[in-house]
Amino acid sequence: MEHQRNLGGASGDTFFSNLRAFFVLLAREGAGLYRTVQTGLSYLFSTAESKKIVTELYPDPLSSRTPDELPPRSRGFLENDILRCTGCGDCAAVCPAACISLSVEPGPKPGKLWVSGFDIDHSKCLFCGICVEACLPASLTHSRKYERASGDVLALSTSFGRGPISVEMKEKWRQQREAEEEDAVR
Ligand code: SF4
Numbered sequence: 115m116e117h118q119r120n121l122g123g124a125s126g127d128t129f130f131s132n133l134r135a136f137f138v139l140l141a142r143e144g145a146g147l148y149r150t151v152q153t154g155l156s157y158l159f160s161t162a163e164s165k166k167i168v169t170e171l172y173p174d175p176l177s178s179r180t181p182d183e184l185p186p187r188s189r190g191f192l193e194n195d196i197l198r199c200t201g202c203g204d205c206a207a208v209c210p211a212a213c214i215s216l217s218v219e220p221g222p223k224p225g226k227l228w229v230s231g232f233d234i235d236h237s238k239c240l241f242c243g244i245c246v247e248a249c250l251p252a253s254l255t256h257s258r259k260y261e262r263a264s265g266d267v268l269a270l271s272t273s274f275g276r277g278p279i280s281v282e283m284k285e286k287w288r289q290q291r292e293a294e295e296e297d298a299v300r
């Protein structure tokens with residue numbers, strides 16, 4: 115019997131603490147709702163002069179805002195300085211959204227890759243910046259551009275690649291290498 119009384123007391127305590135938590139929540143939410151309604155009503159019935167503009171037109175034809183006014187570490191669309199890019203693929207390897215794809219070929223100099231294709235699908239990009247952190251040559255950066263709304267998802271992809279290597283380019287590089295080797299022998 116003693117054991118049963120203890121149990122009853124514990125469930126009673128739980129009931130009252132739940133009830134108290136309920137009323138605390140009700141009071142807090144009620145106060146928030148009251149403030150919201152009060153703000154809305156005061157704005158609704160205030161005079162035109164006292165009404166503050168709380169929204170902005172977008173795009174705003176009169177806005178003087180420039181990208182320079184963005185926070186210093188803001189992350190806009192990605193850009194790749196492809197001449198600096200080594201084609202290492204670290205950025206694509208760490209991207210959690212798999213939105214970077216690249217293709218490389220042997221370049222004009224031994225050990226140097228030619229980045230023929232480098233595409234970023236900004237429709238999938240999270241703008242997390244992990245790829246930029248991973249890019250040791252710092253060729254990949256966030257620009258300060260952020261306006262690019264489009265109804266065409268393909269238009270949100272950006273290509274930075276240098277294009278495929280043509281037969282003429284290969285021949286020119288071969289001749290350059292031969293000339294350099296001859297110079298080295300002399
Ligand atoms: S910012 Fe993030 S999601 Fe976008 S390409 Fe870089 S790693 Fe991928």
Ligand code: SF4
Pocket residue numbers: 194198199200201202203204205206216248249250251252253254
């Ligand atoms: S990590 Fe940098 S250097 Fe390497 S492929 Fe990506 S953009 Fe190019």
